[in-house]
Amino acid sequence: MIAAYLEIRDGKIKKSSLEVLSEARRRAGEMGLETAAVLVGASVAGLAPSAFALGAAKVYAVENPALADYSSQAYAVALAGFAAAAKPAVLFFAATAMGKDLAPRVAARLGAGLASDCTKVAVKDGALEFTRPIYAGKAFLTLRLKTAPQLATLRPNVFPLGEAAVASGETVRMDAVLPDGAVKGRVAEVLKEESAEIDVTEAEVVVSGGRGLKGPEAFALLRDLAAVFPRSAVGASRSAVDSGWIGHQHQVGQTGKTVSPQLYVAVGISGAIQHLAGMSSSKVIVALNKDPEAPILKVADYGIVGDLFEVVPKLTEELKKVLND
Amino acid sequence: MNILVFVKRVPDTESRIRIQHETRTIAQDGLNFVISPYDEYAVEEALRLKEAKGGTVRVVAVGRDEAAAVLRKCLAMGADEAVLVKDDAPETYDGLRTARIIARAVERKLGGADLLLFGKQSVGADNSQVPAMVAELLGLPQATVVTKLETDGVSATALREIEGGFEKVALTLPAVVTAQKGLNEPRYETLKGIMAAKKKPVPVITLEELGLGPDDLRSAVEIVGLDVPAARQAGRVLQGDPAETARELARLLRHEAKVI
Numbered sequence: 001m002i003a004a005y006l007e008i009r010d011g012k013i014k015k016s017s018l019e020v021l022s023e024a025r026r027r028a029g030e031m032g033l034e035t036a037a038v039l040v041g042a043s044v045a046g047l048a049p050s051a052f053a054l055g056a057a058k059v060y061a062v063e064n065p066a067l068a069d070y071s072s073q074a075y076a077v078a079l080a081g082f083a084a085a086a087k088p089a090v091l092f093f094a095a096t097a098m099g100k101d102l103a104p105r106v107a108a109r110l111g112a113g114l115a116s117d118c119t120k121v122a123v124k125d126g127a128l129e130f131t132r133p134i135y136a137g138k139a140f141l142t143l144r145l146k147t148a149p150q151l152a153t154l155r156p157n158v159f160p161l162g163e164a165a166v167a168s169g170e171t172v173r174m175d176a177v178l179p180d181g182a183v184k185g186r187v188a189e190v191l192k193e194e195s196a197e198i199d200v201t202e203a204e205v206v207v208s209g210g211r212g213l214k215g216p217e218a219f220a221l222l223r224d225l226a227a228v229f230p231r232s233a234v235g236a237s238r239s240a241v242d243s244g245w246i247g248h249q250h251q252v253g254q255t256g257k258t259v260s261p262q263l264y265v266a267v268g269i270s271g272a273i274q275h276l277a278g279m280s281s282s283k284v285i286v287a288l289n290k291d292p293e294a295p296i297l298k299v300a301d302y303g304i305v306g307d308l309f310e311v312v313p314k315l316t317e318e319l320k321k322v323l324n325d
Numbered sequence: 326m327n328i329l330v331f332v333k334r335v336p337d338t339e340s341r342i343r344i345q346h347e348t349r350t351i352a353q354d355g356l357n358f359v360i361s362p363y364d365e366y367a368v369e370e371a372l373r374l375k376e377a378k379g380g381t382v383r384v385v386a387v388g389r390d391e392a393a394a395v396l397r398k399c400l401a402m403g404a405d406e407a408v409l410v411k412d413d414a415p416e417t418y419d420g421l422r423t424a425r426i427i428a429r430a431v432e433r434k435l436g437g438a439d440l441l442l443f444g445k446q447s448v449g450a451d452n453s454q455v456p457a458m459v460a461e462l463l464g465l466p467q468a469t470v471v472t473k474l475e476t477d478g479v480s481a482t483a484l485r486e487i488e489g490g491f492e493k494v495a496l497t498l499p500a501v502v503t504a505q506k507g508l509n510e511p512r513y514e515t516l517k518g519i520m521a522a523k524k525k526p527v528p529v530i531t532l533e534e535l536g537l538g539p540d541d542l543r544s545a546v547e548i549v550g551l552d553v554p555a556a557r558q559a560g561r562v563l564q565g566d567p568a569e570t571a572r573e574l575a576r577l578l579r580h581e582a583k584v585i
């Protein structure tokens with residue numbers, strides 16, 4: 001069985017988890033294995049239909065009232081309990097804030113190796129091969145895991161969502177057993193950013209600004225441009241972040257976030273190696289720079305040489321027109 | 326407070342990575358090695374906590390003899406002690422193996438601590454595995470990717486970055502915390518610190534002393550491929566009237582690239 005752990009935020013399964021389930025189903029199909037989904041929380045079985053819709057034959061609902069708030073320690077106990085009982089050959093997570101926090105704990109509990117932040121999973125000679133960027137994408141490592149179960153986190157936005165399938169399956173409820181006093185850390189509160197903005201790692205379109213913006217004000221132009229697209233976010237270079245023009249959670253690059261949107265638009269960003277590290281797995285890259293020699297233009301699929309203050313508002317207008325066509 | 330900080334020696338972020346295909350390894354010559362940038366935030370946080378509350382800061386690296394250089398940097402920043410756990414294995418990209426070494430060192434040799442600080446990920450392996458694995462192996466709570474940490478020495482509150490916001494994590498110490506950029510601004514070493522660091526001993530612990538045998542040290546990861554990405558081809562560059570170029574780009578994105 002290949003199982004996908006499905007992360008719940010605001011009572012819904014996250015899109016990146018549905019991507020992971022879709023990939024689990026594709027690889028399971030190829031290997032002749034069953035596809036399953038795992039939900040963890042206080043009362044989660046009600047979410048099973050979304051997993052059936054993507055082809056899960058079984059949904060495990062691992063429940064305990066103490067799992068209402070996320071705790072890496074408690075969730076690791078719950079998932080290891082699931083693994084011991086259901087014996088999946090493979091367990092996938094999304095490489096999200098929660099997945100990266102949780103998967104290594106589960107791996108250590110099970111004494112199993114983990115492939116982090118994979119961008120490709122393939123079956124070769126009957127075995128899974130995981131490909132993942134290392135050195136911030138300057139190299140790609142392909143590995144096999146020699147321990148059981150095989151655990152991997154998959155990078156959001158890289159694996160396509162599957163087609164909707166037969167919308168029913170078996171729900172298996174499991175009670176999570178949490179030893180008394182074993183849980184010494186948990187999330188006490190979730191603080192959302194005031195804006196309803198989605199995170200750069202989850203956006204399908206990322207519009208990033210750099211030092212060329214010359215100040216925080218010009219980020220308004222980028223927000224307008226991003227707002228043309230439904231699942232979009234504003235990113236930034238480290239220079240823009242270090243200048244205090246925008247919060248560091250927007251930073252893209254080696255010491256910021258790694259993004260792989262459908263469309264990445266770099267505005268007033270020179271294209272330093274540390275910035276490229278965070279965005280070069282984007283599907284299509286657009287760069288806007290006044291300097292025709294800027295390194296970013298060498299990796300961009302489309303470049304515009306011009307003054308951002310003139311071009312960005314025009315581009316926003318033109319994109320609106322095209323999208324309304 | 327007694328704080329342990331775990332630091333790794335890595336190629337700096339400017340490095341051009343070259344691959345030795347026969348051995349499926351990264352060529353080491355010509356690389357400039359530094360302390361992994363996130364680990365520097367962890368060291369800085371430890372020093373600030375010590376300055377505010379007293380106690381000691383010990384830094385630990387697992388690696389070859391060369392890793393002593395990053396430990397010396399930490400001593401020069403103000404750490405009290407440094408320990409090298411000597412492991413001659415080349416990069417395994419297996420977080421569990423490193424985590425087992427660290428957890429065992431904490432149990433057998435380092436005598437525990439109130440706080441175990443790490444970087445959120447090591448630059449290079451980019452795994453984000455070791456800290457949470459150590460936490461699990463030692464039965465400690467954790468907060469990863471932290472941009473703000475408050476503690477009274479008994480419990481702690483950490484703000485960790487998540488998609489579109491933050492989680493406030495409540496922890497009972499001892500705990501594992503991993504540093505994200507934004508936690509603080511690391512200090513520079515002073516000349517005095519550098520001179521003092523040169524005189525400090527860096528004791529070495531061997532894997533045998535930790536009682537780790539081949540079974541504990543076998544990698545869970547088998548490397549079957551190592552490649553550089555296909556270079557991205559420079560695409561089409563548009564120049565001229567802003568309105569014209571904007572219109573052309575919008576058209577290309579829809580009809581040629583078909584991404585919008």
Ligand SMILES: Cc1cc2nc3c(=O)[nH]c(=O)nc-3n(C[C@H](O)[C@H](O)[C@H](O)COP(=O)(O)OP(=O)(O)OC[C@H]3O[C@@H](n4cnc5c(N)ncnc54)[C@H](O)[C@@H]3O)c2cc1C
Binds near residue numbers: 238291307
């Ligand atoms: C350890 C380490 C980690 C790092 N991590 C990161 C990271 O995660 N992310 C990151 O981004 N950087 C990172 N950096 C920094 C990186 O090296 C660069 O300094 C940084 O990316 C440069 O930002 P920039 O492109 O915005 O600024 P600049 O390099 O100054 O480029 C500004 C660009 O704007 C253009 N421009 C100016 N005015 C206009 C205009 N009116 N219209 C159009 N274009 C204009 C200029 O031609 C220029 O190309 C890191 C550095 C180190 C040492």
Ligand SMILES: Nc1ncnc2c1ncn2[C@@H]1O[C@H](COP(=O)(O)O)[C@@H](O)[C@H]1O
Binds near residue numbers: 331364385387442
């Ligand atoms: N060899 C090592 N020696 C000491 N600390 C390490 C080592 N490898 C990883 N770490 C710590 O674990 C963090 C995360 O590393 P990783 O899981 O490799 O991304 C690093 O930032 C370090 O704090």
